Amino acid sequence: MSNHGAIQDKRIEILEAAALIFAGRGYAAARMDDIAEAAGVAKGTLYLYFQSKQELFVSLLESRSEEYVQTVTAWLADCKTVTECIHVLVTLRGQFFVKNQRLAESVSHSVPGFPKDLQIRVWNIRRGLEKPTIKLMQRILPENYPVEPALVAAVVNGAIDYSVGSYLLDDRRVNLEKVARDLEFVLGPGLQEK
Amino acid sequence: MSNHGAIQDKRIEILEAAALIFAGRGYAAARMDDIAEAAGVAKGTLYLYFQSKQELFVSLLESRSEEYVQTVTAWLADCKTVTECIHVLVTLRGQFFVKNQRLAESVSHSVPGFPKDLQIRVWNIRRGLEKPTIKLMQRILPENYPVEPALVAAVVNGAIDYSVGSYLLDDRRVNLEKVARDLEFVLGPGLQEK
Amino acid sequence: MSNHGAIQDKRIEILEAAALIFAGRGYAAARMDDIAEAAGVAKGTLYLYFQSKQELFVSLLESRSEEYVQTVTAWLADCKTVTECIHVLVTLRGQFFVKNQRLAESVSHSVPGFPKDLQIRVWNIRRGLEKPTIKLMQRILPENYPVEPALVAAVVNGAIDYSVGSYLLDDRRVNLEKVARDLEFVLGPGLQEK
């Protein structure tokens, strides 16, 4: 029997610890020592599972976004009306944003200095986070809707993230139910079939 | 005659150089040596005008956002219809985003690890960037509009930034005219008086 | 088996190297690079054993003074007459002064600019170096001796250090035997029981 499972377990433990540390202090201020301690392993062990601090960071982003994409894709498959869909999107993407706020921030701060291959992986992550929304727009918008689905998706995602962010900026607790209703009111009319 | 002007000039030269370097490599990867070289001054000179790298960074953010806020406030004062206003907002905020992409990403996020006083300055910058849009919404939305102006502003700003960002992410040239028309089409209906 | 011993060894090696460098150039002119090179370790290694240059310096003072205090305390316990005691004191304190001339000068003075906690440690070192002499004076001076033992100790220690220092100032080799005899002659009469 292979110990593949055990290896995966430790990998995941490290990622969890890394999430904690990165979210707490941001990428630059996070030290590998701290991550190792939080994960309960020695510093050298980190390098058995990840090539570098940068690679660990990108891997974490990938793991979190994968999780999100899977969940949101599954939920969106079931929803019928535009209203319902916006509700699902706001709720799930909002949760993701709340949970990973600092990670998302760190991306823009730190990635510019990363090597090309990691930059591409980050690019794919960003793209991946947009995809479920784009697919949704392709499904619900009328054939002759004059705006590209990708741009509509950008509009909707931007609206969600900034709405949630406006709460977080003031350290107010986010009421996703209310945000969903508000966004339905603002965005709904522009997205409905005529 | 005082040399106040000359001092301001050099301060601005340094800020320009810093913008170049920070935008090119991100905050963490930017080295004070590089900024000094780009500004054509010695490293030590940077510290005559700014207390630290962090303070230089925040000062840069402040300078750029002030510029934006003044311009956009002036333009919005003159526009009448919702359509026109959205057009102005998209154009100016879009320009700002294109020009300061990397910096804007930094602004729209807190800067973990910075000392308290600088964090507050960043918080004020972020708040400041929202203000013109909020004021606009207070002006153009009907009395009984059921969503807070601040949240509508977040929606609109998010929509703009992400729309522009979706072009930049793919390294495509941004057509702000087109973005403006698209956003008017998507957001317009939800913002019109009933 | 623990590697406690090995760790202590390296700590001591670093202290020896630091003693060499500090004594050679004085605290301010001593560079951490030099100490590292003298100790045969990398610069970063110094910081595994000591928190800062200042802390390394104070630790060195502590280690040297501890050594001295233990030795002198043991020897003084056995001596009987005033003459004998002065002889022991001059010999041991003189040796200490010769060996640690530069350090001793530092010890006998506060270290302006150091953080509070390190200042306190230095203060304790200075106090510690006086203690054996004070205890001795308490033992050998008559009950009704009109001068405080602490001040008599200061007199004796000052006399010893300056006597030895007067040789070192001229780069003459110190003859501790002779210094002891001379000090017995000068100080003896004033310390004898009446």
Next chain:
Amino acid sequence: MSNHGAIQDKRIEILEAAALIFAGRGYAAARMDDIAEAAGVAKGTLYLYFQSKQELFVSLLESRSEEYVQTVTAWLADCKTVTECIHVLVTLRGQFFVKNQRLAESVSHSVPGFPKDLQIRVWNIRRGLEKPTIKLMQRILPENYPVEPALVAAVVNGAIDYSVGSYLLDDRRVNLEKVARDLEFVLGPGLQEK
């Protein structure tokens, strides 16, 4: 008429300011900016009067020790008995030590790294500070006194400095009268003619 006097005045003002700063923070932590500000002149002006920070420091030591030497020489010329002489010495040298404690400390810390010519000047200062005491001992000790006057002087000076220092170490106010009486009691018997 030459402006020699005015030049001397500014030189002295700078020395006074330097004394303040050096005494307050120690040599290494004292910055030329601070000295310039305290003296009420521009930084560059310091270099019109002194070649370097090191040279300024040594000049200050010289000026202070000259003052002391002149005063003590004058006073000692008049005193007759050993008791009286010790009293004068303790008072004047004690005052000097109290006033210049920090400067004296700084010497041992900083001078090791100074260039040769300044080291020699410091050496001369140290020697100069001993001279009045040595001359005194040559005068008052009997012809056949078996200890060199220079060493007796070292003993006496060490005793004075450490006695005063033992007060300062504890931040107690020094009572020079009492110290003088105590030292007369301890040192007197060994110095009297037989």
Next chain:
DNA sequence: CATGAATGAGAGTTCATTCAT
């Protein structure tokens, strides 16, 4: 697989000194 002591390049910052005005 796991460890953690050791490494050393590289960072931000300081400050004595200079020199054009």
Next chain:
DNA sequence: TATGAATGAACTCTCATTCAT
């Protein structure tokens, strides 16, 4: 003489990475 903005060498300290055990 006097200035003070500018310099840049030199410093301490950090921390991602390695490798002998």
